[in-house]
Amino acid sequence: MRFPATCPHCRREMQAEYTDSGIHDLRCPHCGKPFTLYLRKHKFEMLFDLGTRALMDGYAREAVASFAGSLERFFEFYTRAATLERASGQGQDFAEAAARLEQAWKLVSAQSERQMGAFALAYLWREGAAPDFLSPQALGSDFRNKVIHRGYLPPRSEVDAYAARVFALIDRLLTQLGGAAAHAQLEQERTYAAHLAAQPSEVTAVFEEHPGMFRVRRFGGQVGPKTEQAKNLPSGPANDAAAFQAALRERGELLGKVFGKG
Template sequence: MKIFTMCMECQKELGHPSFEPILADYYDEPVAHFECGRGHICALMLQSQKFEILLESAVNALLAGYTLEASSTFSSAYERFFEFVISVFCSKQKVDKDELAKTFKQVSRQSERQLGAFLYLYLMEFGVNYQINMDIIEFRNKVIHKGYIPSPDEVEKFAEKIYTEIYQVTQKLKSSCGEDIQNVVQASLLERSKSVSGQVAKATSTGASFFSLSHEEQAPTFDSAIASYKEVQKAIKESTPTLKALGEIIKAREH
C-alpha cells in the first residue's frame, strides 16, 4: 500500500512545506517509513483501521482490473469490519483491553465465530436483529473456496453490497458509540507509536481516503465513494509535477 505525504520535519525547519511529494509504502503494520530529500528519516502512522486499508486496497485492485484479488480483499475488509465493531461495542461496555485480546485470540481464525459475536453484540446494543446479506457470503465462498474468477461487473455489485452494510452500521455506531469509535482508533494509534523507534521523527495521518472514519461524512454509496476516490487520485497525480518543481526551487534557494 502507498500513501501520499510530505516531510513533517522539513516543515518544522523551513517554517513551511518543502513541497517534496513523497509516495511512501506501508504494509500490514500501518506505519509508512521514508527518508526525504533532505535526509530526514520519518515514520508516518496511519489512523486507519484494518478494514479501511483493505477497502482501499480492494478498490485499487478493482480499478487495475484484478477482479479475483479485489473480491478476496473486499471479503477480508468485510470480516475485519466486524472485528472493529466488536472492539467498539466492548469499549462501550468498558471491557478490559487485555481480556478482550485474550478472548478474540480464541476466535481470530474463525470468521463464523466472529460474525456470531458481532450479531449478538449488535442485538444487545440496538435491540434489533442484524440481517446478514447472504448474497455476500455465497459470492465470497464461490471466489475463496471454488477459485471463481469474477467479472468487473460482478465485483462491483459485490463491493456495493459490502459497502452498503459497512456504511449503514457505521452510521448507527456514530450515533450511539461515537466516543468509543475514537477510543478504539486512538488505542490502535498508540500501539503503532510504541512500535516506532524513538530516534525516528513521528507524525500521524488520517490514512486511507476511500473510506475513512476520520471524515465527518462518508459517501453514502459505493459508486459515489469510488468516484470521489478517483478524483482524489487524479488530483494527486496532476499536482505531483508542480509540487516537484516547487520543491526544487525551494531547495535551490537554500544554497
C-alpha cells in the same frame, strides 16, 4: 501496495509500503533521517480502498478478496467499538477494558465463524434485534467463496454488485454505531501513543489521515443509535448500488492520488 509519503525533515517525497498495523517506521532515502508515520485509518477502511483501487484498475478477482476481507475486519471493528462502549457505560477503566477485550479476542481471532458469532451477539444486545443480514445469501458468501476458493474469474458487473453490497452494509452499520465508533478509534490512538512513547527522541512523528471510501470523520458521532434516522434504517440486507457508485465518483479520483505505483 505503496503510497507517497513526505519526509518531515527535507520535505521530499518518497514511497512507503502499507503496514498491517498502520505504523510505518521510515528512513528518508534523500536525507537519511528517520521518522514514523502513523496512519489514522482502520484496517476495514484500508482493505475496502485497496479493493476499490483494484476494481478501478481492472483487477476484479483481487478486488473481491479485498472487499471480503474488509467486511470481516469491519465486523471486528464493530464488536470492539460496541464492547468498549458498553464497558465505558459501566464506568470501567478504558485501558483495563481494552486489555480484557484483547484477551478475549485471541480466543476467536483464528476463526472467522467465531468472529461472526461474536459480532452477532454484540449487534443483538446493542440494537435489540437479530442481525438478519448475516445469512450467506445476504452477504454474497457463495460468490465470495466461488472467487476466492474455486478460482472463479468474475465479470466486472458481478464484482460491482458485490462491492455495492459490502459498501452499503458497512455504511449502514457505521451509521448505527454513531459515536460508539470513537471507542475503537481511541483504541488505535492508544496503540500509536504507546509506540510513540518508546521511540528515540530523534525520530519525528507524523500523523496522517488519508481520504477513502469510508472517512474517519464519519466516526464523529453525528448519528447515534437512538436517533430516528438510525431506528428507521432498513432491517433487511443492504445492497444500494447507487450509493456505492456515487461514492466511487466522489472519492475515486482521491484514491488514485493516495495509492502510489509499484
